[in-house]
Amino acid sequence: MxxxxxxxxxxxxxxxxxxxxxxxxxxxxxxxxxxxxxxxxxxxxxxxxxxxxxxxxxxxxxxxxxxxxxxxxxxxxxxxxxxxxxxxxxxxxxxWRWALPPAASRAVEALPADEVRRIATAAAGTLREAVAHGVGGRAVGQRMVRDALLDHVAVVVTPDDAPDAPVEVSQRLVQGLVRMGFLGPGDVQVRVAGRWVGLVGPYGATWSRKVAELALRPTVGRPKG
Incomplete structure (x- = not known):
C-alpha cells in the first residue's frame, strides 16, 4: 500500500x-x-x-x-x-439510515397542481392563525400545531382496483412537494409502491410510509435488542 x-x-x-x-x-x-x-x-x-x-x-x-x-x-x-x-x-x-421506496410504483390518482398548492397554503394559514390566536381560546405552541397539521390526512384516494384500500396522503407529503419546488404545469400523481405513498410532480417527488404504518404499535411480547 x-x-x-x-x-x-x-x-x-x-x-x-x-x-x-x-x-x-x-x-x-x-x-x-x-x-x-x-x-x-x-x-x-x-x-x-x-x-x-x-x-x-x-x-x-x-x-x-x-x-x-x-x-x-x-x-x-x-x-x-x-x-x-x-x-x-x-x-x-x-x-444515511433511511430505507428507500421500491423502484416500481403504480399511479392511483392525478391531482391538479393548483389543488395541491391550495391545500399547502391553507395549512400554512391555519398554522399562523393558531399560533397567533390559539385554538379554542387556548394558547398553543407553534411546534405542537405544526406537528398536528403535518400528521393531518390532506387527501384520501380510493383506487378503482382496490376500493377497500383507500390511500391516505398526509400533509407531510404535500408540504414536501411544495416547499421543494416540485410543482409545475400539469397534474400531480399519487403513487403507491409497496408500503409507501408518493406525490410525484414535474420536478421531483416526495415519499413516505403509509399513514397506518407510522402509527405507534405496542411491543408487548417482543424481545428487546
Missing part, C-alpha cells in the same frame, strides 16, 4: 442547474441535510435523495452519472456546484 491521496473522485453531475435548485431548497430547510446520489441504470442520470426535517423523503433526478451509490453533505455538494467544481465532497455513507 502506498502513501498519499488517491485521485479525486468527481460527482459526475452535468445537470448542475437542476441539482443546484434541489440542493439550495434542501439546505434552506435543513443546513445539515445529507443527499444520497444513486445512478439510474442505463439512463445517464442520477437520483438525488434526501430526508426533510418532517420525516419525508424527497427525490429529484438530474442529468449525469454519479460515481456509484454515495452520500455527501448537501451544503458541501451545493458549494462545489456553485463554485463550478467537479469534485465529490467527503463521503458520509454511514450517515
Amino acid at each position: 502506498t502513501g498519499g491521496a488517491g485521485p479525486a473522485v468527481g460527482h459526475g453531475l452535468s445537470g448542475v442547474a437542476d441539482a443546484g435548485a434541489f440542493l439550495a431548497r434542501l439546505v434552506r430547510l435543513d443546513r445539515g441535510a445529507l443527499v444520497r446520489l444513486r445512478p439510474v441504470p442505463d439512463a445517464g442520470r442520477t437520483a438525488l435523495w434526501a430526508r426533510l426535517p418532517w420525516e419525508v423523503l424527497v427525490v429529484r433526478t438530474v442529468a449525469g452519472s454519479a460515481p456509484g451509490d454515495v452520500t455527501v453533505a448537501a451544503a458541501e455538494l451545493l458549494g462545489e456546484l456553485e463554485a463550478g467544481g467537479s469534485a465529490l465532497p467527503r463521503r458520509r455513507d454511514d450517515g
Whole structure:
C-alpha cells in the first residue's frame, strides 16, 4: 500500500442547474441535510435523495452519472456546484439510515397542481392563525400545531382496483412537494409502491410510509435488542 491521496473522485453531475435548485431548497430547510446520489441504470442520470426535517423523503433526478451509490453533505455538494467544481465532497455513507421506496410504483390518482398548492397554503394559514390566536381560546405552541397539521390526512384516494384500500396522503407529503419546488404545469400523481405513498410532480417527488404504518404499535411480547 502506498502513501498519499488517491485521485479525486468527481460527482459526475452535468445537470448542475437542476441539482443546484434541489440542493439550495434542501439546505434552506435543513443546513445539515445529507443527499444520497444513486445512478439510474442505463439512463445517464442520477437520483438525488434526501430526508426533510418532517420525516419525508424527497427525490429529484438530474442529468449525469454519479460515481456509484454515495452520500455527501448537501451544503458541501451545493458549494462545489456553485463554485463550478467537479469534485465529490467527503463521503458520509454511514450517515444515511433511511430505507428507500421500491423502484416500481403504480399511479392511483392525478391531482391538479393548483389543488395541491391550495391545500399547502391553507395549512400554512391555519398554522399562523393558531399560533397567533390559539385554538379554542387556548394558547398553543407553534411546534405542537405544526406537528398536528403535518400528521393531518390532506387527501384520501380510493383506487378503482382496490376500493377497500383507500390511500391516505398526509400533509407531510404535500408540504414536501411544495416547499421543494416540485410543482409545475400539469397534474400531480399519487403513487403507491409497496408500503409507501408518493406525490410525484414535474420536478421531483416526495415519499413516505403509509399513514397506518407510522402509527405507534405496542411491543408487548417482543424481545428487546
